[in-house]
Amino acid sequence: MRSVAIEQSDFDRAVFDLVPLPMWIYDLDTLHFLAVNKEAIHQYGYSEEEFKQMTIRDIRPQEDVPKLEEAVERTKSRRTKFKKSIFRHQKRDGRIMYVQVKGNTIDFNGKRAEIVTATDLTELYEKEINLNAAYEELSFSEKRYRSLIENGRDLVAIIDLEGKYKYVAPTSTTVLGIEPEAFLGKNAFDYIYEEDAPHVMGQLSKMTESQSVSIDAYRFPDINGDLRWFKTELSNHLNTPLIEGIIATTHEVTAEIKEKIVNDLFTELTSTFAKSLSLASSLDQALQRLVLLPKIRVSEIWLVAPDHSTLNLVSTSLQQRKFDLFYQHTQAFTSCKEGEGLAGSTWKEKKLIVWDNLGQTKQFLRAKAAQLVGLSTGIGLPIMYGDEFLGCIVCFSTSAPEILSEKINLLMHVSEKLGPLVKQKVTEEEYRNVFNISSDPLCIVGFDGYIKKCNKAFANLMGYQNTYLYSTAIFELIYPDDRASAAEALSLLIGGHLTERFSGRFLTAQGEVKWLQWSATVAAESKTIVAVGKDITKQKLAEQALQTAYEQLKTAQKIAKLGYWFRPIDSDISEWSEEVYTIYDCSPDTFIPTVENVKKALLPNERYLMEDDPSVHLQPGTTKSFEHKIVTRSGRLKWVHQEVLLVTDEKGDPVKIEGTIQDITASRQAMDQIKKQNDTLREIAWLQSHSIRAPLTRIMSLIYLSKELDGGGKSPDEIMDLIMDSAQELDDVIAQITVKTNLIHHEHGTDTTHR
16 A cells, blocks of 8 residues: 655644544554644643653543554554544543544654544434434334233223224223124113113213223123123313223223122131130131122031041021021031031032022932921131141022122132131130139249139139239249249249249138249240149148148157168169168268178178078068177267168069168177176175175174183184184175175266275
């Protein structure tokens, strides 16, 4: 390609600067700006010095640089003289403008370059974009409207002030199953349900003065004759060319209306169940509401017996008194088995059952009575709670099933929602019966500590009227010393940390103390506690008496040093009373009374008593006494007396050995001492009877010899010597007696030497 050669000296700078469009020359190899005119400086916001430090990349958005570099490469190889393209440029302040770029390659000061002129087309380009978008939106809206009209679920029609159809959209086929051509020339009121026609006609008449009118839900039949619910918006286009009528845009609301009817009816039934105390009253009022439905003449509710053996008729309701005759002829029919009659068949199938021509239906056990009063259709609707069959609603009508389709559908939805209400009421009734009949105290206590409900047993036990009980915190009824523990138990129970039974003392109106033991469960959703109590006052008094007797027994055993023990025949470990441990100088914490451990406490020559079979030394049913020595844990030697019994079962087989053990060490020591004293006394008696008598007799004989026989050949000195010898002998014997006597007194702790 040949380029125009221009030297800088030949370049007319004035002309370059006066061009009213941004112009610049850039190096095709480095892309650096070589020259810029004043309009480029003005429009882009950079100074001439800044431009000369920049490349043409710097006036492009970053994402457009690859596109720029491709364009430069094409320019280098282009053979045509000029090029023209539209690009996005970026000003110094960051704003984007759309420019049309025209360029031609040149040699500039010996460098391959391109001279470029940029025309700002931003305003025009944005207008074009908006215009295209508007056109596309308009096209889309037209297509969407056509799609809604032809393929949507709304019915669109043009009618006159009388209700005659001038145009019907194709959606009538989709929604109603009726071709649009079938409506043309006909009046809308030929179709609208007769009961709803006056209201719709009144709304249509307002179009003479209004631009738009809304028509609330009304019924309109489909191709099968089933009534559907619709709402319509009317728009006045009587004076609009090409339309000259009223545009009726109709939307089906069948599902919403039926749901509302069901919900309204269910709300009424819910309110009825909530207000009625008894199940029977709730069911009676529910049936009274059902027979108010058009074409429903008689309604019944049947409930399954508690043992699920039969289905029982519990409530009936009549729309007119003439249907009393139906029940007068079927008084005996108040229960049925599964599969019997309409109610029993509903129980068996657990689904909706519709029987027509009741008078001729053999399976219907009350056919003659139904024929007598003109009841031709029977409807059985199960009342279910999950998978549990609770009972059923049975409705009778004088109309054919095809006429009752709407009512049957309504009743089916109601029965589906009725299950939880009936289940709750049955549960409440069972609970109320148990609550009132129970002989044990029952209470419902709020988290605030106040009694919300209590049964007669609790009120009678406490001796207060319900008005007082319901206005008094339960803690006020509790014995003062037990209130802190009761508050703690209540707190633990609410927190889910108390699962065991708890007991406390209550003060009655008469001031009596009553012990009550409680089992409770928390109903967190209602912030209440259901508590079942038991009067354990007699038990507590008996326990206290038993404890007192036990303490007295322990005291008596301690005083008597008497303990009790037993050992199952098949066990190695004995059970000891507290005093047994005392006798053995040990405690339950430090000593386990196994056979081996007890045997070690016996002297070696007596251990056979533990080693031999019990039957060797014991006869069943006969107590045997043993006295022996033991060596205690502290090493003391004690004498014990045991009474041991071998206990057998009814077959005579040994089951346990039991006995008493008494510490007789002191008594044995006393007996040994008495024995010693007796031996000493016998020695004293012998001394008195023999040793004293001999010297005393000699002294008396010597005195007689001296006085009566003149000495009998003995001199007075000789006689006196003999008397002195005998007296000395007597004194020695008396001294022996004195020593032995003092010994006896000493053993009794008495010092006779000071007497």
